[in-house]
Amino acid sequence: MSNRISRRHWLAVFLAGSTAPVWALNATAKPAADGPPAAPVEPVADNYFGTEVVDPYRWMEARPRSERWDVWLKGQGDYARRQLDRLPPRASMLRRIEHYTGDLDQLAMATPAGGKLFLLMRPAGANSVQLFVRDTPDSPRRLLLDPSVGAAAGAPTRALDWHIPSPTGRHVAYGLSEGGSERSTLYICDVASGKSTEITRVISRGAGWSADGSGFFSYRLRADAVPGAPDFGMGGACWLHRLGTDPSSDQKVFSSGEGPDFETMEDDAPFVDGAPGSSWVLGRHLLNGNDLAQLYIARADDLLAGRAQWRKLAGRSAGVQMALLHGDSVYILAHGRSDKGEVVKVDAVSGDFNSGKVVLPASAQVIDFMAAARDGVYVHDITEGLGGLRRIDYQDRVERVQLTRTGAVWSIATAVDEDGAWFHMDELTWPAESFHVDAARLAARQVMLVRAPSFKTNDFVTTRLHAPARDGASIALEILHRKSTRLNGRNPLLLIAYGAYGTIMDPGFQPAKLAFLDAGGVLVYAHVRGGGEQGEDWHRAGMKATKPNSWRDVIDCAEHLVKLRWTGKGHMALWGTSAGGIVAGRAITERPELFSAVIGEVGVFNTLRFELTSNGPGNDAEFGTVKKEDEFKALLAMDSYHAVRDGVRYPAALIITGANDLRVEPWVPGKFAARLQAATTSGKQVLLRVDYDAGHFSNSRKAANALSADILSFVLAHTI
Incomplete structure (x- = not known):
């Protein structure tokens, strides 16, 4: 399975802009003579522990x-x-x-799988984010998914919410929604033909592929979940769809609240994924759909046979941020015992977080992400907003990757059957560049996945300083200016x-x-x-x-x-x-x-x-x-x-x-x-x-x- 992360708010990149002053600066906004419609005031009073709070617009x-x-x-x-x-x-x-946005290729993610490279990007001039594939990393890209294709005139804008290539690179599971709703319909695309098959309209999110790529795990909300209701995100489950089978035969494999010693969570999203070369699967209970709160493990064969015996690896106090499989080992990135984070290696057969070996101790850098490649686990760390990479090899040696630039590091992606890692870098004053780590030299080299923009940014600089808070804390500031x-x-x-x-x-x-x-x-x-x-x-x-x-x-x-x-x-x-x-x-x-x-x-x-x-x-x-x-x-x-x-x-x-x-x-x-x-x-x-x-x-x-x-x-x- 490929592992990747994108900048949390990468869609903000699409707010691309100009470099020329073309307006007068002595004009100020004035309220119009006509005003906005007034809102009726209908007070509702609530009493919380003896404190009355009046809400004028509860209606x-x-x-x-x-x-x-x-x-x-x-x-x-x-x-x-x-x-x-x-x-x-x-x-x-x-x-x-x-x-300026029309001139810029905006690359969000490059994901290796099965010898191919999948590119999530908005090409210059395009209106929507699209998915491309290179059949080899050096071959020309071809369009695989464009959410605007087939949309009726005047229909809500469709968006590609998420995508996960299979380990073989032969298929891509993805979610498509309309009008920015993020209510994803699950599809699976055959990469060779480009043909997509709808799997379910039940609101879905990707979880991961089975180790051999024959099936896909997805988290789905209840079929009767009502948008806007407080229980909308409750009671979901993780389902397995096997390629080539009728979606009606999909198998529920991991449910809300499932697993021994489960710590009650009001909003619990259960996810499952595996990894090539590992006979295990991880079960993750996510809080509010994003934060890994509880972690379980089971044998993949037992799960596929419908008799999974889940064993708990970590509870909420561990502060698990993410976990990944490699063979009979589980690598866990957690912040529960250390402020800046640590990486713990756990024996999949009998271990848990508390008995695991710390392979990357906490340090001055904040540990933010990790991804498993054939040559080791690549770890992203951050110091004062600037990114770095380290590799933990499978003999537990830790080495730092040589970077050619100083800036933000993001969208780190690996495949367990390939050496090295793909990632991107940028800074407030220079646009994104793509890199690949040469595993033998442990050095990053730039690769041209998209063309450089035609405009220059030489007139802009970033000043970094700290502001004192009233209680003595020091707040980092990044100032972008001419x-x-x-x-x-x-x-x-x-x-x-x-x-x-x-x-x-x-x-x-x-x-x-x-x-x-x-x-x-x-x-x-x-x-x-x-x-x-x-x-x-x-x-x-x-x-x-x-x-x-x-x-x-x-x-x-x-x-x-x-x-x-x-x-x-x-x-x-x-x-x-x-x-x-x-x-x-x-x-x-x-x-x-x-x-x-x-x-x-x-x-x-x-x-x-x-x-x-x-x-x-x-x-x-x-x-x-x-x-x-x-x-x-x-x-x-x-x-x-x-x-x-x-x-x-x-x-x-x-x-x-x-x-x-x-x-x-x-x-x-x-x-x-x-x-x-x-x-x-x-x-x-x-x-x-x-x-x-x-x-x-x-x-x-x-x-x-x-x-x-x-x-x-x-x-x-x-x-x-």
């Missing part, structure tokens, strides 16, 4: 969606569209973004932060944002607590009761940037996406005068109610639950919606949602936008942008470009 949560919600949301979206189209920089910005930028206190500055789930924010090269720099702007990434940039302790310092550290780190970074004269009052905007909406929303509600604008993209603004959404169960491990008094208090403290106060001069706000978003349902950003519109006295715009052909992510180049133009134009209009 927006109605299931099924009410007609008045649909009417209000459309009115908001239409109003936002009119206002965004009137922004002075918007038309010129979009033209330049289209120019060489000619002066520290005059007047630069439009866009501050971006996330700070959740232990995620390492790895921004990489994003050409769209170069347009902001050409307009005199400065772009800053703040690696605040709650993320994983400095290890698991850094993560734990920004979750549940410690979550205020995350947004106060943002505030402290903003003040430090003002002190250093990178920007000044009236010139700073803040951008938070998804769980990053917490830091954005709470920073502007705690210090509204510090920011001129805020971008809240598909943000988690109503944490008190989030556990009642489709994606809510399972997030209690990160944010908390209202069922426990101490965690209720933490959730209320981080709830941006309930932190809004009447009569406050809030910054301009662009709140963004996708109508088909199952991760952060549209009513979550909707309630926050409505509350800001009703409360603010600043007279600045508060817009709710709605994309009816998107979910949590933009679904096409056209949509991503439009979103990028809206965001950057809005920021410029309110910070110049």
Whole structure:
């Protein structure tokens, strides 16, 4: 089986942009005479452990969606569209973004399998992400999957959600969804002919192939799962489809809650996969569909025969991040015993995590990922945002791979029957390059999988520094700017932060944002607590009761940037996406005068109610639950919606949602936008942008470009 990882937010790469200033910088946005539709106020009071919390817009949560919600949301979206189209920089910005994204081949992943190389990319000029194959690594690529082919005119945009080549390279399992919903239908493609066969419409995610490539494991939700319901993600199971058989005969092989000594998890996604050359399979119980919480092992033959005897390898306290098989060994990457992570080798026959051998001890580097090749296990580590690679050979020797550049390392991919590893590198100021590790020399060499862009980035530089937090913590900042930028206190500055789930924010090269720099702007990434940039302790310092550290780190970074004269009052905007909406929303509600604008993209603004959404169960491990008094208090403290106060001069706000978003349902950003519109006295715009052909992510180049133009134009209009 191939192993690979892509940058967690690699779709952000599609927000490619310009390198030429083509608008005047003395225009500012003004509220239109007509306003957005007002939201009816219908207060609902809840009592949590003696604390009454009043919710004025609870009606927006109605299931099924009410007609008045649909009417209000459309009115908001239409109003936002009119206002965004009137922004002075918007038309010129979009033209330049289209120019640069059309020129750029955007490669997300290169996966070896069966001597072939599979390339996930958006070719220059294409609207959708496509899958190509090279029959040998050096042969020309040919198109294998294009989700737009066969779509009816006017139908929702289709997207390739995931793909996993078989170990032989003869087949690819993949998921296809519409309108950004991520409700994947499972298909299997014959690589030689390009023909695809639908396996199931039950919402699916890929798990892995059997060792010989004769069958595919997929996680499927319950057939009666209702999008929007809190139990939407509960009760799923892992199924085996054998190639050439009727999908109706597919076999359920691993279920929610299955395995000895199972530790109860409200939201449990069971996955199974194997590996060529190993007679074992791993059973993984994922929390909230992403984080490996409990790990089991069984003999592959027993599983295929329907009599698997699962044995537990690791429980939740181990902090397992990932695990892979090689022969009779299991390699486990875990953070439970060490802040920065360690790799433990476990005997598949009789061992477990606690009895395993530490083959890569914790060190100053954060261990982020690993993948098994024929010559060893390749391990990705990170130091201050810069990536490195090490190899653990099968005699447990550890050596470092020689890299030719310094930057972010991502999308590491291997095959267990091939030596070396494929990976990509980029930096804020230079576009992605592809590399392959020569296993004999343990050195990376560049390979040209796509053509280089025609534009140059020589005028842009990255400055790295640290900002002091109020409690003495040191927050890493990456500042992207033009060489000619002066520290005059007047630069439009866009501050971006996330700070959740232990995620390492790895921004990489994003050409769209170069347009902001050409307009005199400065772009800053703040690696605040709650993320994983400095290890698991850094993560734990920004979750549940410690979550205020995350947004106060943002505030402290903003003040430090003002002190250093990178920007000044009236010139700073803040951008938070998804769980990053917490830091954005709470920073502007705690210090509204510090920011001129805020971008809240598909943000988690109503944490008190989030556990009642489709994606809510399972997030209690990160944010908390209202069922426990101490965690209720933490959730209320981080709830941006309930932190809004009447009569406050809030910054301009662009709140963004996708109508088909199952991760952060549209009513979550909707309630926050409505509350800001009703409360603010600043007279600045508060817009709710709605994309009816998107979910949590933009679904096409056209949509991503439009979103990028809206965001950057809005920021410029309110910070110049």
